[in-house]
Amino acid sequence: MIxxxxxxxxxxALFVAVVQSMLPLMGAARRDATLMAVAPSAANAQLLCxxxxxxxxxxxxxxxxxxxxxxxxxxxxxxxxxYKVSGVWGNHEGSLIxxxxxxxxxxxxxxxxxxxxTPSLRAxxxxxxxxxxxxxxxxxxxxxxxxxxxxxxxxxGEGLNPxxxxxxxAFHPPMLYLGYVGFSLTFSFAIAGLLxxxxxxxxxxxxxxxxxxxWAFLTAGIALGSWWAYYELGWGGWWFWDPxxxxxxxxxxxxxxxxxxxxxxxxxxxxxxxxxLLAILTFALSLLGTFLVRSGILTSVHSxxxxxxxxxxxxxxxxxVVGGGLALYAWRAPTLEPxxxxxxxxxxxxxVLNNLLLTTAxxxxxxxxxxxxxxxxxxxxxxxxxxxxxxxxxxxLMVPLVAAMAVGPLLAWKRADIKGALQRxxxxxxxxxxxxxxxxxxxxxxxxxAPLGIAMALWLILGTLVEVAERIALFKAPMSTxxxxxxxxxxxxxxxxxxxxxxxxxxxGMTGSLWTTEVIRAMRPGDVQQLAxxxxxxxxxxxxxxxxxxxxxxTFTVMRDNAVVWVLKPEKRRFDSPxxxxxxxxxxxxxxxxxxxxxxxxxxREGARAAxxxxxxxxxxxxxxxxxxxxxxxxxxGGLVSLSDRRFRIGAPTRRAVPAGTATGAPAE
Amino acid sequence: MKRLVFLAPxxxxxGLVGWFVAGMDRERQLPSMLIDRPAPAVTLPPLxxxxxxxxxxxxxxxxxxxxxxxxxxxAPCRVEHPTFMALAREGVPILGINYKDRPEDAIRWLEQxxxxxxxxxxxxxxxxxxxxxITGVPETFLLDARGRVRWRHVGPLMPxxxxxxxxxxxxxxxx
Numbered sequence: 001m002i003x004x005x006x007x008x009x010x011x012x013a014l015f016v017a018v019v020q021s022m023l024p025l026m027g028a029a030r031r032d033a034t035l036m037a038v039a040p041s042a043a044n045a046q047l048l049c050x051x052x053x054x055x056x057x058x059x060x061x062x063x064x065x066x067x068x069x070x071x072x073x074x075x076x077x078x079x080x081x082x083y084k085v086s087g088v089w090g091n092h093e094g095s096l097i098x099x100x101x102x103x104x105x106x107x108x109x110x111x112x113x114x115x116x117x118t119p120s121l122r123a124x125x126x127x128x129x130x131x132x133x134x135x136x137x138x139x140x141x142x143x144x145x146x147x148x149x150x151x152x153x154x155x156x157g158e159g160l161n162p163x164x165x166x167x168x169x170a171f172h173p174p175m176l177y178l179g180y181v182g183f184s185l186t187f188s189f190a191i192a193g194l195l196x197x198x199x200x201x202x203x204x205x206x207x208x209x210x211x212x213x214x215w216a217f218l219t220a221g222i223a224l225g226s227w228w229a230y231y232e233l234g235w236g237g238w239w240f241w242d243p244x245x246x247x248x249x250x251x252x253x254x255x256x257x258x259x260x261x262x263x264x265x266x267x268x269x270x271x272x273x274x275x276x277l278l279a280i281l282t283f284a285l286s287l288l289g290t291f292l293v294r295s296g297i298l299t300s301v302h303s304x305x306x307x308x309x310x311x312x313x314x315x316x317x318x319x320x321v322v323g324g325g326l327a328l329y330a331w332r333a334p335t336l337e338p339x340x341x342x343x344x345x346x347x348x349x350x351x352v353l354n355n356l357l358l359t360t361a362x363x364x365x366x367x368x369x370x371x372x373x374x375x376x377x378x379x380x381x382x383x384x385x386x387x388x389x390x391x392x393x394x395x396x397l398m399v400p401l402v403a404a405m406a407v408g409p410l411l412a413w414k415r416a417d418i419k420g421a422l423q424r425x426x427x428x429x430x431x432x433x434x435x436x437x438x439x440x441x442x443x444x445x446x447x448x449x450a451p452l453g454i455a456m457a458l459w460l461i462l463g464t465l466v467e468v469a470e471r472i473a474l475f476k477a478p479m480s481t482x483x484x485x486x487x488x489x490x491x492x493x494x495x496x497x498x499x500x501x502x503x504x505x506x507x508x509g510m511t512g513s514l515w516t517t518e519v520i521r522a523m524r525p526g527d528v529q530q531l532a533x534x535x536x537x538x539x540x541x542x543x544x545x546x547x548x549x550x551x552x553x554x555t556f557t558v559m560r561d562n563a564v565v566w567v568l569k570p571e572k573r574r575f576d577s578p579x580x581x582x583x584x585x586x587x588x589x590x591x592x593x594x595x596x597x598x599x600x601x602x603x604x605r606e607g608a609r610a611a612x613x614x615x616x617x618x619x620x621x622x623x624x625x626x627x628x629x630x631x632x633x634x635x636x637x638g639g640l641v642s643l644s645d646r647r648f649r650i651g652a653p654t655r656r657a658v659p660a661g662t663a664t665g666a667p668a669e
Numbered sequence: 670m671k672r673l674v675f676l677a678p679x680x681x682x683x684g685l686v687g688w689f690v691a692g693m694d695r696e697r698q699l700p701s702m703l704i705d706r707p708a709p710a711v712t713l714p715p716l717x718x719x720x721x722x723x724x725x726x727x728x729x730x731x732x733x734x735x736x737x738x739x740x741x742x743x744a745p746c747r748v749e750h751p752t753f754m755a756l757a758r759e760g761v762p763i764l765g766i767n768y769k770d771r772p773e774d775a776i777r778w779l780e781q782x783x784x785x786x787x788x789x790x791x792x793x794x795x796x797x798x799x800x801x802x803i804t805g806v807p808e809t810f811l812l813d814a815r816g817r818v819r820w821r822h823v824g825p826l827m828p829x830x831x832x833x834x835x836x837x838x839x840x841x842x843x844x
Contacts, residue, residue, distance in 0.1 A: 161748065163748075234781075277678060280678075315686065315690070318686070322682055323682060323683065326679040329678065330675045333675045334671060334672055334675050370688075580748055580751060581747070581750070581751070581781075581782055601781050601782065616780045
């Protein structure tokens with residue numbers, strides 16, 4: 001009954017989406033205020049319908065209603081409640097429901113907070129959002145209905161893939177989706193802007209918070225995914241350049257470019273055509289990510305489902321949405337007025353450089369991900385493009401990008417003095433050069449990239465801090481003045497600082513992982529292994545019964561100078577349904593390194609199952625790796641802080657006064 | 670001329686969609702191509718020192734056997750692994766092809782999860798994968814006594830697929 005209600009709500013959502021797209025778009029074209037006014041209420045109705053469908057599916061999961069095929073395939077009564085709920089989106093059909101409910105939420109949010117938009121722009125944004133929703137709802141209803149029933153109903157479910165039963169992965173897909181779907185809204189803004197024929201500072205001010213929100217969610221989603229791969233897959237690695245990882249990384253790179261180019265549109269009324277193109281392409285890459293994952297067109301860690309029908313449908317959706325957007329772009333973009341002029345050496349110039357490098361980086365990742373497919377289609381045989389390609393193409397692009405990241409914020413708008421900016425960074429230059437030389441000396445014969453990575457991280461973090469120090473006149477004014485200025489810094493400036501420092505911290509962590517030490521050996525209980533100054537004693541393995549698995553838990557005593565520091569317990573879990581073994585690495589995280597232990601298979605001689613068994617053990621010492629995720633957290637916080645600034649500025653009472661002050665600074669139209 | 674610049678993204682995208690369509694077609698043409706034909710005559714070096722690799726003679730061994738393409742980086746392979754361990758315990762001969770993998774990763778993977786394979790050939794660049802016409806890993810083929818492909822399974826081989834495998838095994842054993 002509840003499931004049927006959910007199904008019915010989905011069908012209703014489709015019809016509401018038709019209304020939500022057609023009437024407001026028609027109204028905007030005819031300047032009919034009544035039709036345009038339909039938009040916010042239609043968006044609310046859409047949210048209600050999708051919300052009911054999502055709630056119905058969640059209910060089926062929570063109550064373990066195995067008469068619903070989707071629940072039967074992905075759930076089990078023994079599963080902890082957290083994973084029953086996360087099972088809702090841990091599969092193809094449910095994740096699409098999450099997608100449409102998020103899209104509906106964002107569409108409705110434009111209705112709630114968009115009172116200051118011109119009525120026609122608001123109607124168009126919500127209308128375009130409705131159009132995209134139609135595509136996804138059709139996809140769900142025709143190829144991926146999560147409410148299909150089974151008769152007779154099975155007594156027990158098949159269980160969620162144990163690899164996915166993990167707190168990191170429970171929240172990884174929703175975060176990614178909030179990011180992807182957030183970019184659907186910037187796409188809607190771009191299309192609406194093209195339809196309006198007017199893109200100005202006000203438009204950019206509206207788009208930026210959504211880009212920021214989507215970017216912050218995507219950053220969090222990617223970081224969670226990488227963290228999960230790090231501790232769950234048990235290889236000690238955190239990024240594999242896997243096609244599906246790349247699929248989420250490409251929209252992130254382009255979204256970062258969009259985040260920066262929208263600033264230029266807002267502040268300087270320039271780069272409009274470029275920004276609109278970026279907005280369309282960023283969402284295109286989000287859809288492409290979905291397509292690559294769902295069609296199984298590329299071989300990947302994540303290829304759980306290979307379904308050509310679904311792949312074809314997503315391809316059609318991609319062609320319609322992106323093709324339509326780009327066609328509109330080809331038609332309308334030439335009519336957009338070019339905006340303010342600027343010198344190459346200026347804040348704008350820096351942001352253009354940022355955009356060029358990020359776009360090129362996206363293109364190299366894109367090529368590396370899809371090249372095997374291209375080659376195969378023309379009959380060139382199968383090749384695999386691995387990390388060497390990405391390291392050789394991606395890192396050289398990141399070096400100038402990071403170099404510019406520290407300088408850019410010091411440049412003035414329109415025309416800047418690069419010499420002056422570099423002079424202000426002299427101390428940073430000294431520390432950077434000194435630091436990398438020190439690394440080169442201390443780590444003779446070590447990884448070649450290490451001094452470079454350290455230099456990049458130092459330069460970026462310190463350079464960014466110099467910019468803040470200048471803003472608050474640190475050491476130049478009395479401490480109290482500096483503190484007051486620090487507190488009163490605009491939130492957007494704080495966001496910039498956090499975002500760039502976070503990026504620097506992440507680079508530090510990635511560089512640190514070059515120094516990972518790995519030990520693989522077979523150990524008998526009582527054996528001691530040395531690793532990075534620790535003595536690690538293997539004490540034995542005992543069996544333990546978990547909620548829905550049987551665990552073999554090893555005990556390792558970590559000692560330093562004969563004193564016990566920690567006891568670590570890595571596990572191997574054998575799940576019953578579906579039958580599968582997972583490794584639970586034991587990770588001791590200090591700020592500056594991780595100690596990472598994995599229990600392998602016992603090396604049992606025929607017939608002998610004694611306590612003297614030798615066990616395969618892998619140990620890693622991973623210096624600075626925690627900084628990768630610390631950096632991501634700082635970046636996300638930066639995004640959120642910056643977001644709070646936007647909301648403050650576009651708050652209802654001041655909405656007339658503030659735009660008037662900034663937007664008319666250098667009007668181009 | 671200037672319009673062309675704005676048209677370029679659309680044209681590029683149209684080309685891309687064309688590629689995808691071609692790519693998807695390829696995916697769908699493959700499934701039945703090898704059925705009842707001799708298995709591709711591949712010679713692959715061994716992964717482990719104590720188990721031989723693959724050669725054409727090993728594929729026609731005078732009794733039905735399974736060929737499984739796997740990789741340590743492939744999560745579904747991990748999912749299907751217990752099924753192969755169970756089959757190996759029953760005495761079903763299983764040949765492994767380690768697809769696009771680093772040998773040290775694959776060896777570790779087998780040490781960790783157990784080794785159900787009688788022979789393992791390494792296919793580092795994925796060429797054998799093309800000869801077998803796989804769409805990805807894991808994939809499993811059943812060969813009869815003369816080395817002809819009799820049955821194919823795409824994706825993880827789970828307990829629910831075993832009955833159909835047994836049927837195919839029985840048919841293959843009869844010739």
